Amino acid sequence: MKLWDKGFSTDKKIDRFTVGNDRELDLLLAKYDVIASSAHAKMLGKVGLISEEEVKVLVKELKRISKDIEKGNFTIEESFEDMHSKIEFMLTEKLGDTGKKIHTARSRNDQVLVAMQLYLKNELTEIQSGVKELFDLLVNLAAQHKSVLLPGYTHLQIAMPSSFGLWFSAYAESLIDDLQFIQAAFKIADQNPLGSAAGYGSSFQIDRSFTTTEMGFETLKYNVVAAQMGRGKVEKATAFGISSVAATLSKLAMDICLYMSQNFDFITFPNELTTGSSIMPHKKNPDVFELIRAKCNKIQAVPNQLTLITNNLPSGYHRDLQLVKEVIVPAIQEIKACLEMMTFSLKEIEINQAILEDPKYDYLFSVDTLNELVKSGMPFRDAYKSMGKAIENGTFKPKRNIVHTHEGSLGNLCLDGIREKMENVISK
Known part of the structure; x- marks a missing residue:
């Protein structure tokens, strides 16, 4: 099923190419499409485009679909183009003509926009929590080891005395700057685009302020063309936020790899947090931190990827914009995993007390x-x-x-x- 189905099918090769991996990515976004669809249904009832009874059954069925998504029972088969077509099919299958009314006064364009922005708001909030957890750990480690001196370097040459207190708290304070970027991205995402339809509004007398409040957005993206132009831009703002966090994590991971080497011997970790060699029995390799370093360096390329995909597109929708999803969603999952692993591992750090x-x-x-x-x-x-x-x-x-x-x-x-x-x- 396709929302744009006109009674004929496209070539299967074209279908595979244009759909890409949307079905897989949409499993992460589906619950947000349900949230937006529920708000949209309530708004349609409020302005008289559907009856109160239709609102009631639509919202009830959307709640049931939401529970299926939470339990992991929601799937998007190859016969469906994306989450939007699958959810509308489920509503229609269960509710008949009432289900067919859910798409009144909206387009798949603003469906994608609002689901993505709800998703980004949630993910940015979780990333902020992960950053704060790592920050707290670093400050506590700084306080715990503040009197243990550590060589400071410039040009990788011995320079001046530092300390583990300085080292840990330096990264803690750097995370505050990163969080400012995360919050800026959140503010950009916190604008309701629903009701912009295909990018030029609707002749239906919809109430966009209602859906803004219903979905918990701070404000409305008023201009319908500006709302559509936000696609790609809000993802890029998020990318700059997570790349800032990634830069800090990558530098910290590099320090750890350096300090763990036998030539430095400043820190170590328990055996269960390191890996060995297939032929060298003495090895304790910092694989976790090397992977954090590599993954975070990869994440720092994401803003440039999104710039290249969206650069110089004229106003209005273009299929190029589909590709931003497959860039930003995996990057978000990666930065969350890197934050989690850095915090998990740093809790077990062992400090050399007599370096100097x-x-x-x-x-x-x-x-x-x-x-x-x-x-x-x-x-x-x-x-x-x-x-x-x-x-x-x-x-x-x-x-x-x-x-x-x-x-x-x-x-x-x-x-x-x-x-x-x-x-x-x-x-x-």
């Missing part, structure tokens, strides 16, 4: 030792040259009892301030 006792890290303290000369009255440039000569001729003696007290330094992590900043973002 190794003499090879003595030069980490050159700046702090130099600063002591400045504090005693020596001009900075003279102190710098003096320290350089001491390092060059091998007489450098590091000052290891360092004291950093300014905001955000290793002796003053400002974890309460970082927590407050996150709470302010979440409260929006």
Whole structure:
């Protein structure tokens, strides 16, 4: 069944090519089409296009379909083009002519739009929860290990002392920035496009404000052409949000892979979180973090993919837009999985407590030792040259009892301030 069926069928090869993997992806979106269809049915009754009895039976049957979807009993057979045609078929099969009325005053175009935006709102909310869970873990780890020093690097050369407190809380605070992108995407998705029909509205006197409230959208996408133009744009906004999270996770995963190597030996994980080698019995490989790194790098390409699919399309609907679904939906599932695995694994991290006792890290303290000369009255440039000569001729003696007290330094992590900043973002 196709919603555009005119009594003749298309070539099977054309059908396979144009439908693509919509049926598979629509299993994730079907419940949102049901939510929108229920709101639409109530609106049709409110404006007198169908009777109250018809509203009642339509909503009841849609609830039954929703339960089937929740239980995993909803399928989209090859005889159906997508979730929309299958759901309308089920309504018609059960309710006869009443089921055929559900498509009054809407198009598959605004059906897709509203289902996708409801889906994105839900997924972005779940991603925010995943980000917050990882944030809480990182801040707690920062507090727990704040006094354990760690080498800081620039150009992958030993630079200055850092700490596990700084390292963990750096990623925690970075996640706050990522959440701002997620919330911006949510705000764009939180505009009701239903009622824009094929992109030019309807001659029926529908009530779009009613469906906006009924489905829990913050506002209406007023202009019907603008609503249709939002397809691809809202997905791209979501892609920028999840790619920002992915960038942070990828960098953290890279640090972990580096720090786990025997050459660094800063951290380790229990055997059950690592993998081995088929021929080298000593190996503890960070496969989970390598996959997080790779998957998150792949996710960072998604905004560009969507740009290339949708770029320079004129206003109005074009079949190109079907492809945005197969790009954004898997990317959303991937970022959720990466967040979950990062949080799950980091809970078991084991910290090397005595990294800087190794003499090879003595030069980490050159700046702090130099600063002591400045504090005693020596001009900075003279102190710098003096320290350089001491390092060059091998007489450098590091000052290891360092004291950093300014905001955000290793002796003053400002974890309460970082927590407050996150709470302010979440409260929006």
